[in-house]
Amino acid sequence: MPHADSAFVPxxxxxxxxxxxxxxxxxxxLDGQRSWVTNLANASxxxxxxxxxxxxxxxxxxxxxxWAGFYLHSSLFPSPKISTQGRTSGPGAGEILLLGxxxxxxxxxxxxxxxxxxxxxxxxxxxxxxxxxxxxxxxYPGHIACDGETKSEIVCPLVxxxxxxxxxxxxxxxxxxxLAGFTEEDRAGLEKIAxxxxxxxxx
Numbered sequence: 001m002p003h004a005d006s007a008f009v010p011x012x013x014x015x016x017x018x019x020x021x022x023x024x025x026x027x028x029x030l031d032g033q034r035s036w037v038t039n040l041a042n043a044s045x046x047x048x049x050x051x052x053x054x055x056x057x058x059x060x061x062x063x064x065x066x067w068a069g070f071y072l073h074s075s076l077f078p079s080p081k082i083s084t085q086g087r088t089s090g091p092g093a094g095e096i097l098l099l100g101x102x103x104x105x106x107x108x109x110x111x112x113x114x115x116x117x118x119x120x121x122x123x124x125x126x127x128x129x130x131x132x133x134x135x136x137x138x139x140y141p142g143h144i145a146c147d148g149e150t151k152s153e154i155v156c157p158l159v160x161x162x163x164x165x166x167x168x169x170x171x172x173x174x175x176x177x178x179l180a181g182f183t184e185e186d187r188a189g190l191e192k193i194a195x196x197x198x199x200x201x202x203x
Contacts, residue, residue, distance in 0.1 A: 096111060
């Protein structure tokens, strides 16, 4: 089967069945590959295009999901010094998340996750190690508006489970054009996908 066919969504699926379908398709796509760059690129494309092909809840129109992708801790990137508007990810720069693979319009290049300086949904989800489902981004304190058309958002942390303690490596971020675009069913489906991605990659 061509890889592009992974984004085909059968008709008549409810939300729970939809996310299980995406999970199963992603499991097959990630099989045999451990590179986080490759896996996150395929994951963002599969999630985004599957959502657009699911008109019962998303698809084209006023409820469309307009962004799906990842922000990763800067320590995962190859260069020790990455420009962030005059700062680097080296000493004194604080901690940041850098834009990773995504589908949608151009986005913010980095997000500050330094304690006491962070703001926004992605930063909060990363630092709290928990999924944040935001029904109205304009009402969220410190929201970072990469796209003014976005009305709601859900962010799942990517948490690597280790014997010496859990480590957050980044976040999975989805934006929607509608208020209250995401539900608890989406949370459950995306958290399962986020864990699959974490376990499928070498970090």
